[in-house]
Amino acid sequence: xxxxxxxxxxxxxxxxxxxxxxxxxxxxxxxxxxxxxxxxxxxxxxxxxxxxxxxxxxxxxxxxxxxxxxxxxxxxxxxxxxxxxxxxxxxxxxxxxxxxxxxxxxxxxxxxxxxxxxxxxxxxxxxxxxxxxxxxxxxxxxxxxxxxxxxxxxxxxxxxxxxxxxxxxxxxxxxxxxxxxxxxxxxxxxxxxxxxxxxxxxxxxxxxxxxxxxxxxxxxxxxxxxxxxxxxxxxxxxxxxxxxxxxxxxxxxxxxxxxxxxxxxxxxxxxxxxxxxxxxxxxxxxxxxxxxxxxxxxxxxxxxxxxxxxxxxxxxxxxxxxxxxxxxxxxxxxxxxxxxxxxxxxxxxxxxxxxxxxxxxxxxxxxxxxxxxxxxxxxxxxxxxxxxxxxxxxxxxxxxxxxxxxxxxxxxxxxxxxxxxxxxxxxxxxxxxxxxxxxxxxxxxxxxxxxxxxxxxxxxxxxxxxxxxxxxxxxxxxxxxxxxxxxxx
Numbered sequence: 001x002x003x004x005x006x007x008x009x010x011x012x013x014x015x016x017x018x019x020x021x022x023x024x025x026x027x028x029x030x031x032x033x034x035x036x037x038x039x040x041x042x043x044x045x046x047x048x049x050x051x052x053x054x055x056x057x058x059x060x061x062x063x064x065x066x067x068x069x070x071x072x073x074x075x076x077x078x079x080x081x082x083x084x085x086x087x088x089x090x091x092x093x094x095x096x097x098x099x100x101x102x103x104x105x106x107x108x109x110x111x112x113x114x115x116x117x118x119x120x121x122x123x124x125x126x127x128x129x130x131x132x133x134x135x136x137x138x139x140x141x142x143x144x145x146x147x148x149x150x151x152x153x154x155x156x157x158x159x160x161x162x163x164x165x166x167x168x169x170x171x172x173x174x175x176x177x178x179x180x181x182x183x184x185x186x187x188x189x190x191x192x193x194x195x196x197x198x199x200x201x202x203x204x205x206x207x208x209x210x211x212x213x214x215x216x217x218x219x220x221x222x223x224x225x226x227x228x229x230x231x232x233x234x235x236x237x238x239x240x241x242x243x244x245x246x247x248x249x250x251x252x253x254x255x256x257x258x259x260x261x262x263x264x265x266x267x268x269x270x271x272x273x274x275x276x277x278x279x280x281x282x283x284x285x286x287x288x289x290x291x292x293x294x295x296x297x298x299x300x301x302x303x304x305x306x307x308x309x310x311x312x313x314x315x316x317x318x319x320x321x322x323x324x325x326x327x328x329x330x331x332x333x334x335x336x337x338x339x340x341x342x343x344x345x346x347x348x349x350x351x352x353x354x355x356x357x358x359x360x361x362x363x364x365x366x367x368x369x370x371x372x373x374x375x376x377x378x379x380x381x382x383x384x385x386x387x388x389x390x391x392x393x394x395x396x397x398x399x400x401x402x403x404x405x406x407x408x409x410x411x412x413x414x415x416x417x418x419x420x421x422x423x424x425x426x427x428x429x430x431x432x433x434x435x436x437x438x439x440x441x442x443x444x445x446x447x448x449x450x451x452x453x454x455x456x457x458x459x460x461x462x463x464x465x466x467x468x469x470x471x472x473x474x475x476x477x478x479x480x481x482x483x484x485x486x487x488x489x
Contacts, residue, residue: 004076007063011083012273014054019231021047026237028109029223041106048102055090075276078456082275089155092141101134105401112399113224119389121370128398129366132359135403139360149360152404156282157411159458162357165407169350172410172473177380179477180331180343183484188330190319195247197222203313204240204254207306211292212443213238213258217265225396226253226338228289230264232272237261241338247314248328249339255297256338259289262443266451276454282405284459286412287419288446294342294413295420295479296442298328301435331484333381335390337409343480344381349410351376352395356403415463417476419450422467 021044028040054060064083072080108127115124139148142155147162154160204220213236223239230236238257243249263285271277279285296302303310307321316324331341337348355372358364364372373392374384385391397405423445424430433441449466463471 003063003067004072004080007060007067007083008273010054010057010060010063014051014060015273015277017047017051017054019235021051022229023231026229028106029225029227030221030239034110037107037110041103044106045099045103049095049099052090052093052095052098055087056095061087061091075271075456079271079274079276082455085158086275089142092143093138094141097134097137097141101138101401104130104134105399108399108401109396112393112396116224116389116393119387119393121388121393124393124399125366125369128369131398131401132366132403135401136360136362147357147361149357149404152360153407154404156402156405157408157459158281159460160283160407160411165353168414168473169353169407169410172346172414172477173350173380175473175477176343176347176480179480179484180333180347183331183343185332186326186330188327188332190316190323190327191248192246193314193316193319194245195314197242197244199313200242200244200247200250201240203310204250206309206313207251207254208258210306210437211255211258211262211296211439213261214265218261220254226257227396228257228260228264230261233265233267233269233277236264246339252293252297253338256289256293259292260285262292262446263288263451266443266447267454268452271454274454276456278455280450280453280455280457280462281459282408283411283415284450284462286408287415288412288450290413290416291420291442291446295416296434296439298342299431299434300325301431303328304435305437329483333383335377335383335385336394343484346410346413347380349406351380352406353410356398356406360403411459414471414473414476415459417479418463418467418469418472420479421475422449 024040024043024047028037028044032040064080064087067080069077069080104127108131111127112124115121135152136148139151142151144151150161153162153165201220201222205215208218208220209215217234218236218238221237221239222242224241226239226241228236228238238254238261240250240253240257263279267277267279269277303321303325307324310316310324311319329341331343333344334340337345337352340348351373354376355364355369358372359366359369369392370388377391378384397403423442426445427433427441430442450462453462457465460471463469
């Protein structure tokens with residue numbers, strides 16, 4: 001057995017531990033009894049500590065360092081490059097810190113769920129203060145040149161810096177705000193019809209089957225906040241949030257999370273246990289979900305095929321196709337990010353990015369969040385949430401310690417537009433095919449162009465490889481201008 005194969009076996013061991021951790025975290029958000037929260041926090045703490053010890057074990061670290069790159073294949077060299085970066089980050093964090101952070105965030109998510117139900121930010125604030133404090137500490141351990149936020153963002157979008165995000169988000173926010181001013185409010189009240197939970201889940205499963213989400217290797221469940229996780233390409237789990245009186249919310253969530261699930265399913269299982277068997281970045285991951293949720297799932301050809309099935313399943317009242325299509329593409333400022341339209345979505349992300357960046361850089365305190373949130377919401381979208389539940393308590397990310405994650409949502413949307421532009425060039429007849437219910441060719445294109453490479457390329461290099469261009473907001477803004485041209489004043 002070669003040295004690389006020995007390291008690969010250790011990598012598989014680590015990957016299995018990580019899969020077990022993700023599985024019990026999935027259970028925590030779906031089926032775990034509320035009374036099991038304390039014991040689950042202990043389990044998560046133990047697993048997080050074990051994984052960290054495995055990643056920093058001298059046998060693994062020194063084995064990776066001793067590998068002779070001249071004797072390795074191209075994909076193996078890429079795996080070693082990424083392993084070394086993972087090891088650098090793991091070694092920077094003391095094991096006691098990893099244990100403490102894992103236990104704290106596990107407990108924090110339970111408190112967040114309770115605070116959200118009560119629309120009471122003050123109940124969550126003490127726990128969030130601890131999460132922010134440990135996140136600041138994490139940034140110091142990891143190291144950075146300019147902003148401590150860079151260290152946290154690098155965990156989700158490797159290589160991305162505040163100095164790049166600030167101007168990109170400034171230009172994007174300005175362009176979206178101007179576009180929003182030109183689009184008159186539309187009527188989407190036809191979506192506010194009561195549909196039973198079981199019917200919504202059943203239709204969600206129909207959509208999953210149609211787009212190629214393999215139910216033998218995945219499942220759909222319900223959670224407070226929709227999410228996706230995977231233990232292996234053969235084991236993907238996604239959830240949706242059901243609102244009985246707003247049936248399209250769940251459809252959007254299913255399509256979004258299915259995009260994540262397809263990415264995980266189409267990673268090359270032959271590389272499991274190496275970084276090449278993992279997704280490129282959270283931004284690229286998000287691009288795949290946004291593609292299915294919006295570029296496909298809110299397109300006219302998609303619903304030309306699926307609307308009759310929807311109408312039959314849900315027995316919709318006073319809803320013809322044109323009314324429905326206009327409603328699902330209604331541009332109107334809303335409080336909830338995951339329910340936001342294509343024009344305002346990134347404004348929600350920019351709001352969160354600014355708040356958590358200021359928190360980590362010490363420019364604001366946790367107690368300032370509700371006021372700052374409402375102020376930004378009014379400035380960017382012209383609305384103020386009636387309660388914290390519709391405002392600063394709506395997302396799970398801060399409770400789970402995922403500070404630095406939010407920028408990937410906007411980046412993913414920008415990536416998605418750029419990828420979709422390349423896809424449309426490869427398939428100029430895509431609208432006709434989709435209107436006939438053909439969808440698997442889209443999944444297959446994503447696998448060929450993006451999924452199978454794992455972490456072989458950086459996000460920037462993958463964008464350049466697929467599109468021939470560096471990252472740009474132009475394709476996204478052009479897409480919005482074209483789509484909503486008939487609505488512009």
